[in-house]
Amino acid sequence: MPSPSKSNIYFFYEIKPPLRQRTALKGFIAYIIKKEKHRVEYLNYIFCADKRLLEINKQYLNHDFYTDIITFELSAPGQPIQGEIYISIDRVKENARNLEEPANKELLRVIFHGALHLCGYKDKTKNEKETMRQKEDYYLNKYLQISST
Numbered sequence: 001m002p003s004p005s006k007s008n009i010y011f012f013y014e015i016k017p018p019l020r021q022r023t024a025l026k027g028f029i030a031y032i033i034k035k036e037k038h039r040v041e042y043l044n045y046i047f048c049a050d051k052r053l054l055e056i057n058k059q060y061l062n063h064d065f066y067t068d069i070i071t072f073e074l075s076a077p078g079q080p081i082q083g084e085i086y087i088s089i090d091r092v093k094e095n096a097r098n099l100e101e102p103a104n105k106e107l108l109r110v111i112f113h114g115a116l117h118l119c120g121y122k123d124k125t126k127n128e129k130e131t132m133r134q135k136e137d138y139y140l141n142k143y144l145q146i147s148s149t
Contacts, residue, residue, distance in 0.1 A: 008040050014048040015089045018104045021147060025108075028143050029115050033081060036119035041080040043118070045111065050090040068092050069110050071117040085114035105140070112139045 009026040011019075019025060033040050050066050057063045057070060068091035075082035087110055096106035113123075116135050122128040 008042045010042070010044050012044060012046045014046065014052060017047045017087070017089050017092075017107055019107065020104070024147065025111070025143075028139075028146070029111065032112060032115050032139050033119060036116070038119050039080040041075065041082045043081060043115070044084045045114070046084065046086045047089055048086060050088050053086055053088040053091070056086055066091055068095055069114050071114045073118055081118050083114075083118045085111075085118075087111065087114070105144070108143060109136050109140050112136050112143075 007023075007026040007030050009029050011022060011026070029043070030040060033043075053068075053070060054064075054066055057065065057067055060072075061070070066088065068088050070086045072084045072086075073081070074084065087107070089107075092107050092110055093103050095101075096103040099106065113132065113136055116132060116139075117123075121132050121135060123132045
């Protein structure tokens with residue numbers, strides 16, 4: 001895995017998420033992107049509330065509904081990743097309750113989901129959703145194995 005201290009991945013908090021080992025997590029996100037044959041120039045994760053993400057959803061995507069994540073790819077095609085990923089902590093917690101999963105595990109899944117979007121994975125069709133879920137599961141399981149040792 002790449003050195004987490006040299007990461008161009010940043011976390012910003014409007015709401016503090018239940019995350020441990022943030023430096024190691026940033027390193028793992030960089031690892032995912034490298035394994036998917038991409039490079040990172042910079043990647044900002046912004047953790048916020050439902051209200052903020054709903055405003056962004058309305059303003060930029062013309063959607064009037066809550067969502068757990070919005071990913072903005074800011075780089076030109078073929079260039080190193082430049083992006084912003086907004087994550088609603090409220091929505092992640094609600095989804096975790098509905099799925100009967102620990103909130104921190106669901107949060108990791110959403111974090112990895114955003115990185116995978118920036119690597120070119122989509123989730124609009126049934127096949128795309130299945131592929132995305134397989135990738136999420138693979139990286140989530142790998143991260144949980146590594147972080148528990």
